[in-house]
Amino acid sequence: MEDERRLTAQGAERKQQLLDCAAQLFAERGYADTRVIDIVRAAGVAKGLFYWYFENKEQLFRELAEDIRLRLRRSQGESIDPDADALTRIRQGCESSVRFMAINAPFFSLLEVENLDRRFVDVLRTGTEVHVNDVATLIREGIAAGLIRDDDPLLLARGVVGIVGLYSHFHRTGRSDVPIDELAQFVGRWVVRSLAADDEIARSIERDGSRSGPAETAIEPAARG
Amino acid sequence: MEDERRLTAQGAERKQQLLDCAAQLFAERGYADTRVIDIVRAAGVAKGLFYWYFENKEQLFRELAEDIRLRLRRSQGESIDPDADALTRIRQGCESSVRFMAINAPFFSLLEVENLDRRFVDVLRTGTEVHVNDVATLIREGIAAGLIRDDDPLLLARGVVGIVGLYSHFHRTGRSDVPIDELAQFVGRWVVRSLAADDEIARSIERDGSRSGPAETAIEPAARG
């Protein structure tokens, strides 16, 4: 797994450039319909170079996917108030995810839904599974505190993660003209409503509209210093 | 659109057989990874015959997709109590869908999520859009009756349809060992919770656990006569 070639600054930059071009194209036409030659053409280099940096197309995709998950998770972490109650934290996480996904739309069209290609279920699925577990933990905490209704935590968590991806997808694919912040709040509301033990709680959490932190910046496409 | 060749009984049967085999294989390995030759081999016929019944692989997929949507819609219609209130009808529709999708799993792995392939967004998307509109109408009705909280009906409807597909997907892909009826009820609960104007209403609708109608039968794979 770690036979990383030694890359010069130029090399690293070129590799990143290929990743970005690929992401862009995958997003536009999908993985299968993007030829290696399209990628290198977009980057303005020769085909052979592709195989200098990547074993093959598949490996590139995997690198891309893992990278995005990481960024998303980091962004979530940043926009969650560690002192808030479980349900609020879930809401913040969801809202921030919706915004993050919207801002980095081109990257997410890829992995939102986990079976574009049979080959990638593993990367993509374990990716979501991480988020699901994060949420499940919070849900358990919330149930214990009486904030969240008593139902199967894992099942609920899957739904929460799913619904976030779903609405991001809608936004990305042009349905829902709703501005992104509004959509994020809508999703937050939806999730709170679905989880809350009763509407006393739901309303109180909605009311305290503490918006989540930053993470409003798009991933820089290949802009290294 | 209607240049249907005249088919004898045998011909129709053979065509159906190809459709079924294709559905099976698509479900197993995905559209892109299923060769025409795999399909005909599974059906035990020669390759050329495929092109007797279908223009090409793509057209076969479209036929398949439309067919399944139709069946789902019909099944839903059958399992909804026309005299019930809007929210209850939504719940019944969702539960029935979850069950229907589970029973006909092999067929649904295909179109549940609408972007396996760029080429099919149109069929698949207009497919879901029909369901979304159905639900949106019910939601408007429910809002007017004070049963459903006042939020964007279309947005809510998308979520409802989405969540059904989502959990069906989980079930199909082996996560969630929960038995199907339980899962259906879980989804029903989730949806009711997400939509209800307050939990008085939610609870009352959950309590009256009137299970939806029939539609418990799997699509017969090519069993004519």
Add this chain to the structure above:
DNA sequence: AACCGCATTGACCCGCTGGTCAGGCAGGTG
């Protein structure tokens, strides 16, 4: 200058797969 290794090129190879085609068979009809 001689050398080395990262970086880059593009022509070439080859397997795969969608799609074609010329022809053969069976059953119904005149």
Add this chain to the structure above:
DNA sequence: CACCTGCCTGACCAGCGGGTCAATGCGGTT
């Protein structure tokens, strides 16, 4: 029986696209 039409066959073709490779450039080190 001759004939037509729907059904069926499998060898064949063509193009596409992933992946290879021998050759070259180029900047830094000795």
